[in-house]
Amino acid sequence: MAAPEAWRARSCWFCEVAAATTMEATSREAAPAKSSASGPSAPPALFELCGRAVSAHMGVLESGVWALPGPILQSILPLLNIYYLERIEETALKKGLSTQSIWRRLWDELMKTRPSSLESVTCWRAKFMEAFFSHVLRGTIDVSSDRRLCDQRFSPLxxxxxxxxxxTICNMLQGATELVAEPNRRVLETLASSLHTLKFRHLLFSDVAAQQSLRQLLHQLIHHGAVSQVSLYSWPVPESALFILILTMSAGFWQAGPGGLPCRLCGEASRGRAPSRDEGSLLLGSRRPRRDAAERCAAALMASRRKSEAKQTARAAPATRVTRRSTQESLRAGGIDTKREPHPPATSHEAPGTKRPPFAPATTSSASPSSSTSSSKRAPASSGPQPKPLKRFKRAAGKKGARTRQGSSAESEDLYDFVFIVAGEKEDGEEMEIGEVACGALGGSDPSCLGLPALEASQRFRSISTLELFTVPLSTEAALTLCHLLSSWVSLESLTLSYNGLGSNIFRLLDSLRALSGQAGCRLRALHLSDLFSPLPILELTRAIVRALPLLRVLSIRVDHPSQRDNPAVPGNAGPPSHIIGDEEIPENCLEQLEMGFPRGAQPAPLLCSVLKASGSLQQLSLDSATFASPQDFGLVLQTLKEYNLALKRLSFHDMNLADCQSEVLFLLQNLTLQEITFSFCRLFEKRPAQFLPEMVAAMKGNSTLKGLRLPGNRLGNAGLLALADVFSEDSSSSLCQLDISSNCIKPDGLLEFAKRLERWGRGAFGHLRLFQNWLDQDAVTAREAIRRLRATCHVVSDSWDSSQAFADYVSTM
Structure with missing residues (x-):
């Protein structure tokens, strides 16, 4: 009796609270109803009025609402704002209530976007709150415009x-400055523990203040947080300084910028322990007597970037250049240890208490014979003919650019508009000499001779495990930075480089990957590489990658156009380094998944077979647009798979002309180790369909291990579909449970007959049937009847496709 009494008491409490506010709520609702021009509307139900009153006073009644019985609470949930709806989630689950439909309705009404069909939303609450955070941060949503979003007791962020x-951080780093501001400290601390992926999309040129905020943001989210993945998308004109900043911070390097405040978390982490002299070398690898190229590169690039930022921030009068040696001498004269002072002396961001050195007379690199060695890269033009210097990259956020963006409020922030605006900006006298400094460090020289700080001045923190670069063209400086950071990036597990225009820098990438593979604790297991061109043919590039990374598990590689080496007649076609394309056999590797997208032209089958022979653990192979000189070459590849790749489970062919390889296809279908085979747009039934289809069905009926068969885009037609139905007959030993017959010119009557044959044979549910882009709209009634019958035996996935788009394909099959 205790439970009913408690339920009755809480119900009475709810009614008392509702009665106290019913009169006021009724008066508010009735007034607009009487004055409505369209006539009187039905007043809200008493329970709804009570629920609105309770939701408006949740600050006082929250604990009592949580204790309400499930049926009453279920009716109140849709009336709560997002803050209390989120807080009551755990209580609702304990009472057997779900808020998913409420969050989905909020998404449809407030976000007004439809999730991708490829996205499977498991929690609408988390999806809504994540999108809500981004909109509030960017200022693209007004929380005061809807009562469900506005509550003075809560901070939306x-x-x-x-x-x-x-x-996701977009355009001109919007949101970075807001997140590192002092009022949002708790927000940033929460993000440091919850955020896993940081994305940059359509970045534009930014000023020093925004980059300094980004530096602090990355430091807390990566070095002191849980971010494990950094992805960059669509950056047609990357700003070298900003790109290098993101890379070095992602790799774990940290050094406060000019004028930056000390990190509170760094002070707490280092409190109570003395810094180790060899800590940097332990973090970057063992058994190395001196700093390696990655450390020298990071120190050089960060030092040059700090110098550039200091120049722009100080906005001082242009000073005459002084040599590195004279600068160091003036520092020593001022009582400052150059090894402990990484910043240039002429800056307005000195640390408190730092003694400013006296002004030193300006000298040039050619004024003193003793400085000729250190100034060989900076000799003036009048000193005689010099080698062509490396390309210098200008800072995009110069004085003129800053005035342009601040003075024009109507200026569009669209990516392409801004690219054309920036292209016309000129900056005189302020160039980032990253190429000179970085190449001096990368060439093996000691950074100290260039006036750069030692790596011990840069701390090494936690780094990310996944790096993705999509459509980000890499300059020479950026490619060098990436390669030399990779050589010691032992925490990196997955690397994606997609359409970055590497060119000949691919050789440096291979060298860095080989160096990384030799590091103790290397975790790189997945590499995705795609580009328009490659200086190496794709198969030779694959062999080089497999040799450099024998512990790699997943390799996806795609080249859209043939390389110059594929055409020996191209003049000046120098070959790659000999150590890249050795003729020695590939050692045994750990590759489990291999995906290859080939350019046009016949591929040498022996090179592909050599990769397959060394990949005994291969479980999944995908060949896209592969062309072989003859069907015998394709048969050689299949024979290699059967003999050397006994663990292979999934095999996929896409956009390959297999019309003349029907005997090889039959050989493949008789393989008793494969579980899934895909022939996508392979023109299987273009020749001899009446003879080939029965042979194919017979091979499948005798294969008891094949679980999935995908045949999209092969012009199967009604006749081919009915022949394929025999695979599910009573005398078949096939265990096929997934069938994809999309884009195969199938009409409703043929699909209906296919469904009837499955019913006649009494075949149980065999899994999934995909029917995308077939001619089912020609007779909608018959198509619906066919799908209704098929759903009794399998899960059908179809779409409403306009078959008139395939008229040309229809004519070719008549």
């Missing part, structure tokens, strides 16, 4: 931050 798993 802080309340939604714990649901953010991925954060």
């Amino acid at each position: 802080l309340h939604s931050s714990r649901h953010v798993r991925q954060l």
Whole structure:
């Protein structure tokens, strides 16, 4: 009897609270109803009025609402704002209630976007709160415009931050400055523990203040947080300084910028322990007597970038250049240790208490014979003919650019408009000499001779495990930075380089990957590489990667156009380094998944076979647009798979002309180790379909291990579909449970007959049937009847496709 009494008491409490506010709510609702021009509307139900009153006073009644019985609470949930709806989630689950439909309705009404069909939303609450956080951060949503979003007792950013798993920073680094501001400290601390993926999209040129905020943001989210993946998308004109900043911070390097405040978390982490002299070398690898190229590169690039930022921030009068040696001498004269002072002396960001050195007379690199060695890269033009210097990259956020963006409020922030605007900006006297400094460090020289700080001045922190670069063209400086950071990036597990225009820098990339593979604790297991061109043929590039990374598990490589080496007649076609394309056999590797996208032209089958022979653990192979000189070459590849790749489970062919390889296809279908085979747009039934289809069905009926068969885009037609139905007959030993017959010119009557044959044979449910882009709209009634019958035996996935788009394909099959 205790439970009913408690239920009755809480119900009475709810009615008392509702009665206290019913009169006021009724008067508010009735007034607009009487004055409505369209006539009187039905007043809200008493329960709804009570629920609105309770939701408006949740600050006082929250604990009592949580204790309400499930049926009453279920009716109140849709009336709560997002803050209390999120807070009551755990209580609702304990009472057997779900809020998913409420969050989905909020998404449809407030976000007004439809999730991708490829996205499977498991929690609409988390999805809504993550999107809500991003909109509030960018200022693209007004929380005061809807009562469900507005509550003075809650901070929108802080309340939604714990649901953010991925954060996207766009354009001119919007949101970075807001997140590192002192009022949002708790928001940033929450993000540091919840955020896993950080994405950059369509970045534009930014000023020093925004980059300094980004530096602090990356330091807390990566070095002191849980971010494990950094992805960059669509950056047609990358700003070298900003790109290098993101790379070095992602790799774990940290050094406060000019005028930057000391990190509170760094002070807490280092408190109570003395810094180790060899800590940097332990973090970057053991058994190395001196700093390696990655350390020298990071120190050089960060030092040059700090110098550039200091120049722009100080806005001082242009000073005459002084040599590195004279600068160091003036520092010593001022009582400053050059090894402990990484910043240039002429800056307005000196640390408190630092003694400013006296002004030293300006000298040039050619004024003193003793400085000729250190100034060989900076000799003036009048000193005689010099080698062509490396390309210098200008800072995009110069004085003129800053005035342009601040003075024109109507200026569009669209990516392409801004690219054309920036292209016309000129900056005189302020160039980032990253190429000179970086190449001096990367060439093996000691950074100290260039006046750069030792790596011990740069701390090494936690680094990310996944790096993705999509459509980000890499300059020479950026490619060098990436390669030399990679050589010691032992925490990196997955690397994606997609359409970055590497060119000949691919050789440096291979060298860095080989060096990384030799590091103790190397975790790189997945590499995705794609580009328009490659100086190496794709198969030779694959062999080089497999040799450099024998512990790699996943390799995806795609080249859209043939390389110059594929055409020996191209003049000046120098070959790659000999150590890259050795003729020695590939050692045994750990490759489990291999995906290759080939350019046009016949591929040498023996090179592909050599990779397959060394990949005994291969479980999945995908060949896209592969062309072989003859069907015998294709048969050689299949024979190699059967003999050397006994663990292979999934095999996929896409956009390959297999019309003349029907005997090889039959040989493949008789393989008793494969579980899934895909022939996508392979023109299988273009020749001899009446003879080939029965042979194919017979091979499949005798294969008891094949679980999935995908045949999209092969012009199967009604006749081919009915022949394929025999695979599910009573005398078949096939265990096929997934069938994809999309884009195969199938009409409703043929699909209906296919369904009837499955019913006649009494075949049980065999899994999934995909029917995308077939001619089912020609007779909608018959198509619906066919799909209804098929759903009794399998899960059918179809679409409403306009078959008139395939008229040309229809004519070719008549």
